[in-house]
Amino acid sequence: MKNRIIDAAEKRFSQYGFRRVTMDDIASDLGISKKTLYLHFKSKGDIAWAVKERMHRDIDKLLQRAKREIPGPIERFKKVIAEVTSRVSVMGSAFMTDIKKEIPDLWRECEEFREREIYEYIGGILKEGVKKGKIRKDIDTKIAVMSYLGAIRMIIQPEILMKNQFSIEDAFNNILKIFLEGIQK
Amino acid sequence: MKNRIIDAAEKRFSQYGFRRVTMDDIASDLGISKKTLYLHFKSKGDIAWAVKERMHRDIDKLLQRAKREIPGPIERFKKVIAEVTSRVSVMGSAFMTDIKKEIPDLWRECEEFREREIYEYIGGILKEGVKKGKIRKDIDTKIAVMSYLGAIRMIIQPEILMKNQFSIEDAFNNILKIFLEGIQK
DNA sequence: CTCAAGGAAACTATTTAAGTTTTTTTAGTT
DNA sequence: AACTAAAAAAACTTAAATAGTTTCCTTGAG
Numbered sequence: 037m038k039n040r041i042i043d044a045a046e047k048r049f050s051q052y053g054f055r056r057v058t059m060d061d062i063a064s065d066l067g068i069s070k071k072t073l074y075l076h077f078k079s080k081g082d083i084a085w086a087v088k089e090r091m092h093r094d095i096d097k098l099l100q101r102a103k104r105e106i107p108g109p110i111e112r113f114k115k116v117i118a119e120v121t122s123r124v125s126v127m128g129s130a131f132m133t134d135i136k137k138e139i140p141d142l143w144r145e146c147e148e149f150r151e152r153e154i155y156e157y158i159g160g161i162l163k164e165g166v167k168k169g170k171i172r173k174d175i176d177t178k179i180a181v182m183s184y185l186g187a188i189r190m191i192i193q194p195e196i197l198m199k200n201q202f203s204i205e206d207a208f209n210n211i212l213k214i215f216l217e218g219i220q221k
Numbered sequence: 222m223k224n225r226i227i228d229a230a231e232k233r234f235s236q237y238g239f240r241r242v243t244m245d246d247i248a249s250d251l252g253i254s255k256k257t258l259y260l261h262f263k264s265k266g267d268i269a270w271a272v273k274e275r276m277h278r279d280i281d282k283l284l285q286r287a288k289r290e291i292p293g294p295i296e297r298f299k300k301v302i303a304e305v306t307s308r309v310s311v312m313g314s315a316f317m318t319d320i321k322k323e324i325p326d327l328w329r330e331c332e333e334f335r336e337r338e339i340y341e342y343i344g345g346i347l348k349e350g351v352k353k354g355k356i357r358k359d360i361d362t363k364i365a366v367m368s369y370l371g372a373i374r375m376i377i378q379p380e381i382l383m384k385n386q387f388s389i390e391d392a393f394n395n396i397l398k399i400f401l402e403g404i405q406k
Numbered sequence: 407c408t409c410a411a412g413g414a415a416a417c418t419a420t421t422t423a424a425g426t427t428t429t430t431t432t433a434g435t436t
Numbered sequence: 437a438a439c440t441a442a443a444a445a446a447a448c449t450t451a452a453a454t455a456g457t458t459t460c461c462t463t464g465a466g
Contacts, residue, residue, distance in 0.1 A: 059455065060455095174398070176391070179387065187367070190367050200363060206361070210361050214400065243423060259426085265423095
């Protein structure tokens, strides 16, 4: 049950931020009462911490595995970016703006994580690609990663997908195509 | 003074959405008191309407001029996208999510505007480029435009620029470069 | 039928912020 | 220097929203 709560919260936080999401929303999404929700977590903030912790764990695992299993920068980048982006949109601006004010410690940890694991690690894959002559050297790798994340965040939302009749897969593929073409030599 | 208020509000709304931005914030940004703010606008909602109306006017003007003056799709796209994107981030998700709840009529008008002027008009430039064989035909033009807007929204924020020491110009150019390379044949 | 668990609803307390009013400050004029 | 009007700053009122808590109602198992 804890995991279901974290799932539901992650989904909501990623779309609406922290403040805008009420405990009633989360409970309703799960078909449980607030009372039951509070059986599992002491507070809304605790849920946010749990979301962050699980996500960080998962992404760490993913990045370690990719490092071990995939030698080439482009393939590794593809693999990593496809799996990471669907998870990190919770660290998009509304959630971060909200927790910066309301749970500053959590914000700090998320910032560090984002900086270290996302931009440096993934940016590092791109830098490797630059070295190997597979990726253009006239672009900033951090801007590249951020651009991609921004595009994903803009499009991979239930309402947008539904309204425009994009399948998740098509949308991902389109974005990735543009992006990869844009960064490769 | 009205224009200064609209400027300040647009900036804040684009970054933080509607709800999160207080009248105190806007007044403070302008170095005026709330009392003076209310001399010019009856309510916070009125300011939001004014922001929308001015922006729509400006973008309409811009799009008309580009249509008249620039024949080629790629050049027209470049011109339009550079000028439009710095303006439409106010229609990013936090602001829209907020007004959808709080000022539904405004939301509807912004949605229509966005759909018509941004995605269709600009997407139309891209479609023209597809026809003329300058742009790849295997990407969805709407996803392309949205991707670009998402990237801009992610990066062109004061805190991000400052923290990473990107100049606005460099950031814009980097993003545009990736993007153009990604969509062109 | 009874009872425990959990959903739904109601409640309390707190926070937030729009909009309004009062107090203080500032700048200009005499 | 004194006075005044305008505006900033501060304080206030009111309403809304929501976290967290408690009570009521329903459901399912034994």
